[in-house]
Amino acid sequence: MADTTIRGEDWYGRDLEKVEYTRVAWVDVDMTEISSTSAVFTECSFTNVRFNVSKHTESAFINCTFSRCNFFDASFTRCKLTGSVFDGCSFDLVDVAAGDWSFVGLAGAKLSGTTFHGVKLREADLNRARCDGATFSGCDLSGAWMERADFTGADLRGSDLSSLDPLTAQLKGAVVDARQAAVLVGSLGLTVLPE
Template sequence: MADRKEGRPAPKTESTVRDWDDADPSGQTFTRVLFIDSDLTEVTNRGGVFEECTFRGVRFNASVHVDAAFVNCTFVRCSFFDTTFTRCKLMGSMFDDCSYNLMKVEGGDWSFVGLPGADLRGVEMTGTKLREADLTGLRAAKAALRDADLSGAWLHHADLTGVDLRGSDLSTLDPHTVELKNAIVDLTQAMVITTSLGLEVRP
């Protein structure tokens, strides 16, 4: 399993749920629960809260999560095919060996999230807070990271080829350690990247 920042261990779970199919987590709160091999395909979750939970082999395919929270959770070998997160809080959660095809994220707070080496190619994230997120080795070719707060994010060896980054905070991005070929940026971001490269812009 990928390590959390500073080597912090995943929270210990206190109960286990297997094959949690036909679930409706809306409005409920779950704390330190281990969910194993459950199928949450097409589930609609409005306001459900998961705190320090672990999900192993859970299928979130085509599910919709609105104003929900997955705080300091751990996701291992989970599938997020066509999953939508709207205004959700995933602060401090860790993702390991998961798939994210066609995943969409609108708003929400994903600060301190761990996505090292994640394959986010084609994923859309708009207006999402990703402060100090671990995006080391991220593969996000042709994804959209629009209007995202990436301040303090770890982006070493991230592949942002062709990524739409317009409106995102790139103040801590080091263009020497990130692949930015064909990435789409606005004029303000272009100035930030140019300055990071040690260049001077003159009329």
């Protein structure tokens, strides 16, 4: 439940440094090209907010909800988004480097072409997520839910795939390393023996 609502405002290009917001609702706000550094958003909601070409560094969005938001070409570097939920959002060209995205809700999200590098995604909900052509390199996906997720042509090298069931996810053309291949084969009940 929001304590404050910010509606229809133009926040284009604002620099949000070391600010803190708790239980604030942003509705129809233009946050294109904003930059946030060490900003903290707790239990906030964002509805139809444009985050296009925004840059976030060491900021936190804790238990926030994002509905119908546009993140075109947005970047998140060492950010914390634990427990946040995304619904009907656009993620074209999003780049995420390091940070903690554990317990995020991305069920059904269209993450095609996005890049996640060295991100903690423990117990993230990626059920039915469309991750074709995406990059998840060196990510911690332990305990993540990935039923019916589409990783066609995705680069998954170096990520923890222990929770990925190759029988329920689409993996055609996905790139994995030898260690991951052994994990996936093991999850099919097969045993790999040295030659």
